Amino acid sequence: MSEPNDGGARPISRRHALTAMGASALAGCATVPPVPRAFSDPARGRVPDRATSHHRLVVGATPVNITGRTTLAPAVDGCVPGPVLRWREGDEVTLDVVNTLDETTSIHWHGVRVPSDMDGVPGLSFAGIPPGESFTYRFAVRQSGTYWYHSHSNMQEGRGLYGAIVIDPAGRDPNAVERDYVVVLSDWTDTPQERIESNLKFDPDTYSFRQRTAASLVGDAGREGLGAALADRLRWSRMRMNATDISDVSAVAYTYLMNGLPPDANWTALFAPGERVRLRFINAAVMTLFDVRIPGLSMQVVQADGNDVVPVAVDEFRIGVAETYDVIVTPQAGRAYSIFVQSEDRTGYARGTIAEQAGQVVAIPPMDPRPVRTMMDMGMGTMDMKGGAMSGMAMPMTSPVGRTVENQNVASMPIDRVGDPGDGLRDNGRRVLRYADLRALRPGRDPRPPGREITLHLTGNMERYIWGFDGRKFSEAPPIGLRLGERVRFVLINDTMMEHPIHLHGLWSELENGQGAFQPYKHTIISQPGSRLTYLVTADVPGQWAYHCHLMFHMELGMFRTVVVS
Numbered sequence: 001m002s003e004p005n006d007g008g009a010r011p012i013s014r015r016h017a018l019t020a021m022g023a024s025a026l027a028g029c030a031t032v033p034p035v036p037r038a039f040s041d042p043a044r045g046r047v048p049d050r051a052t053s054h055h056r057l058v059v060g061a062t063p064v065n066i067t068g069r070t071t072l073a074p075a076v077d078g079c080v081p082g083p084v085l086r087w088r089e090g091d092e093v094t095l096d097v098v099n100t101l102d103e104t105t106s107i108h109w110h111g112v113r114v115p116s117d118m119d120g121v122p123g124l125s126f127a128g129i130p131p132g133e134s135f136t137y138r139f140a141v142r143q144s145g146t147y148w149y150h151s152h153s154n155m156q157e158g159r160g161l162y163g164a165i166v167i168d169p170a171g172r173d174p175n176a177v178e179r180d181y182v183v184v185l186s187d188w189t190d191t192p193q194e195r196i197e198s199n200l201k202f203d204p205d206t207y208s209f210r211q212r213t214a215a216s217l218v219g220d221a222g223r224e225g226l227g228a229a230l231a232d233r234l235r236w237s238r239m240r241m242n243a244t245d246i247s248d249v250s251a252v253a254y255t256y257l258m259n260g261l262p263p264d265a266n267w268t269a270l271f272a273p274g275e276r277v278r279l280r281f282i283n284a285a286v287m288t289l290f291d292v293r294i295p296g297l298s299m300q301v302v303q304a305d306g307n308d309v310v311p312v313a314v315d316e317f318r319i320g321v322a323e324t325y326d327v328i329v330t331p332q333a334g335r336a337y338s339i340f341v342q343s344e345d346r347t348g349y350a351r352g353t354i355a356e357q358a359g360q361v362v363a364i365p366p367m368d369p370r371p372v373r374t375m376m377d378m379g380m381g382t383m384d385m386k387g388g389a390m391s392g393m394a395m396p397m398t399s400p401v402g403r404t405v406e407n408q409n410v411a412s413m414p415i416d417r418v419g420d421p422g423d424g425l426r427d428n429g430r431r432v433l434r435y436a437d438l439r440a441l442r443p444g445r446d447p448r449p450p451g452r453e454i455t456l457h458l459t460g461n462m463e464r465y466i467w468g469f470d471g472r473k474f475s476e477a478p479p480i481g482l483r484l485g486e487r488v489r490f491v492l493i494n495d496t497m498m499e500h501p502i503h504l505h506g507l508w509s510e511l512e513n514g515q516g517a518f519q520p521y522k523h524t525i526i527s528q529p530g531s532r533l534t535y536l537v538t539a540d541v542p543g544q545w546a547y548h549c550h551l552m553f554h555m556e557l558g559m560f561r562t563v564v565v566s
Contacts (some may be wrong), residue, residue, distance in 0.1 A: 002162045025185045025360065036082040044267060045259040047180040047280075049165050051088035057107070057153075059129075060100035064160065066262055067255055069190045074101055074151065079426065080260045081184045081284065082149070082163030089144040089170040095137040097129060099245040103126040104153050105161070107137070108505075110322060111306055112165065114139040116543020119505055121152045124562060128153055144169035145306025146182070146280040146324045147523075149366035155193040158286040158552055162186070166280065167306070174441070177328060178275035185292075185319070185341055185350055187254040187285040188262075197553055200248060201465045205247045245497070246371055246423070248553065249287045251348030256288065258341065266361060267352040269362065273333035277354065278302075280326050283319045286552040289344040289499055289526070291318050291425065292325075294354065295365050297337045301433060305522040308441035317433035318344070320420050320501035320526040322550040324368075325433075329354065338362040344424060344499075346370040371424030373497050373529065393543040410457065411495045414532040418513045422499070422528060436513050438520040444510055446538045450489035458527055458549070458559070460496045466558050467549065473558025478545065480563045482539040491512030491534050494527045500554065501526050506545040510536040524550060539565045 013061035062075035076082030087093050099105045106128050108120035118139045122128035129135045145166045151161035189196065199206040251455040261267045271277050279299075283290055293299075293316040301312040303326035311328075319325055331337060343349065346367050353362050421432040460467045469477060482488060490509070494500060503524045510519045512534045519536070527533050542565045549559040 002060060006396065007477075017299075031467055039302075042523065044261070045181045045183060045263050045269065046084075047182060048084055048086045049303045051086045051091065051168055053091045053093045054096075055085060056096045057082070058098045058100060059105050059107075059161065061102075062160075066188050066257070067190055072188050074105065074156045076163055078106075079163070080160040081186070082161070083168060084182055085149070086166045087141050087166070088168045089141055092140045093139065096134055097137065098134045099129040099131055101235055102131050105156060106151055106153045107149050107161075108152045109137070109147065109149050109165065110503075111324070112139075112167075113142050113506070113508075113541065116506060116541065116545065119543075119545070121505065121546045124546055131417050141167060143167060143306065145303055145308075146282065146326050147306050148184070148282045148284060148322075148324065148559075150284065152546075155197075155282075155552060155556065158189075158193045160188075162284040164280070164282055165486060169356075170209075174308060175328060176328070177278040177280065179269070179271055180280070181269045181278070182259070182280040182282060183269075183339070183352070184257075184259050184282045184284050185290050186257045187249070187288045187343075189249075189253045189255070191253055193286075196249060196253060197556060200553060200558075204248065204465050205245070206464045207252045208245050208247070220485075220561060245373070246345035247343065247347070248498075250345050250549070251343065254288065254343075254348065256285075256290075256341065256343060256350040258339070258346050258352045261352075263302055263349060263351040263364075264428055268358060268360065269339075269352065269354045270358065271331050271354060271356060273356070275330075277331060278326060278328050279329065279339075280324065281319055283313050283321050283326045285321050288322050289318060289422075290327065290350070291316060291342045291344060291368075292339070293317075293430065294337050294339050296335070297327055297329050297331060297354070301437075302326050302328055304316070304438050305524060307521045310439040310441055310518075312433060312437045313431065314433045314437075315430035316425065316428075318425060318431040318526070320499065320524060320550070321521075322501055322503055322524040323526070331356075336360045336362045337362055340365050342367060344371065344422075346424070350351055356417050368424065368428065373423065408533065411493060411530045414495075416533070417528040417531040418511070418533070422526075435511060438511070438513060439515045440518040440520050441515040444519060444521070446487060446536075448487045450487045450536055452486075452489055453489045455491040455493065458492060458494045458496055458500050459501075460498070460554070460559075465553075467554040468558040472559040475558075477561055479544075480561055482537075482565045484539055484542050484565055488537050488539065489534055491532065492525075492527045494529055494531050494533075497529045498551075498557070499528055500527050501550040502548070503550045504537065504545065504547050506541050506543065507537050507539060507563075507565075512536065542566055 057076050060076045064073040071081050106120045106122050116125050118137050119125040143494040147165040150157040255262050258267045339352040341350040418435040421434050425432045456469045459471045501524050508521045545563040547561045547563045548555045
């Protein structure tokens, strides 16, 4: 199947045909031959041997061939992903960024606590880096853990300008291991980002092809009863929505990558018998949530968004766009394991291997069934199976300025879903991480209760493909003002049927997940469909901060606000 509305589209059957062509042999970016074969290169993804406090990063147009078509990527030092940066807590780092592109660029240090003017968001914290010029970022490193960097200009993030950051703790590392790798996940397309955005505005179903059919009705009727199955189909039809609309952009357009490599390239993390291996997962995708598992190998989750948590043993976890999770595994001698990463909509996957020797290949597990949204995802409460009536109905949304927002609904019965692993992951026979499982290793720094609450609705109009907070896009919304030093509770109510990974720049978000004083600190939080989610923020750094959904096209088309701390 070819991508719709794209005159230069490639057949989807070729999306895993060729491996990427890198331009550098730096750690985290190695040259890859453009032939389809199993490939192992531990340098790609390996954490550098030592921390470095001064970097010179060159952003330039680099030929990249991942799918059989050569395109130019705005790469850092000729690498996609860019080189792994390793720093040390307590050091001051200096990063000279040189722009050799013919357009403005920028780098945002995602999750790293920096002064506002070092945050790297053009129009808010600085003017951007014009073509042919450079900019020096300089700041003290006040944290440790796994983070990442990416452009905040011209949708370059979706074109290859991203990379990993590893920060060593100043003291003893409670999670010391023998092997240490980053695993950068991403979604790649040769189609220009602007064309994908245009296609979505013309037809939001451009990349959604897995509709429910008469054949699937038979299966639904067998599980739910014919009357309930038919009633469910009618409800979705009346709302002009699709219960299988999981991702706006699917594998029709995307190839899913692990450390810049497509599945056939088989990126491999090596180990020796008896070693503990740390895998630092980073979701650098544009629009894709991933579900990660290593069949036959238990994972100990030890960090979430760079912050230590009490270890949680899991078989699988969902990682939203821009989130990071560190896991420790102990592979057994004589075995190899598949790192299997499904897209949430189950249209494709990224894949790698943990092995004792380069070139080992492991069987890839079958894809899980596609998720199907329910009325709970629409914030409509629960269904009365006897009468078919809803205990809650979605209502037309009225914006704060008093006008009804076309085709945007309010979830009348939003629920707390921190104990829910997410659509497609419930009751799958595996131990799946939930937000409720995350318990910080140390108590929070600010024990004060919040002085006030700020409630925001996450809203969208799928027919026009417009996104926003409280029914308003960025150009219509005033800044959110915080007083320096105040403690605030943010309340997010998701009125859409999609997950939104929400990122607040510059400040920590303390997820209220039932862990009391040990609530986890995060920089990006998934708001599930039809849910009510709360987190605490201490406004401890002044400046203008970006606040947005990290699904790039949602951010670009309105789900963006400015938070001003003064």
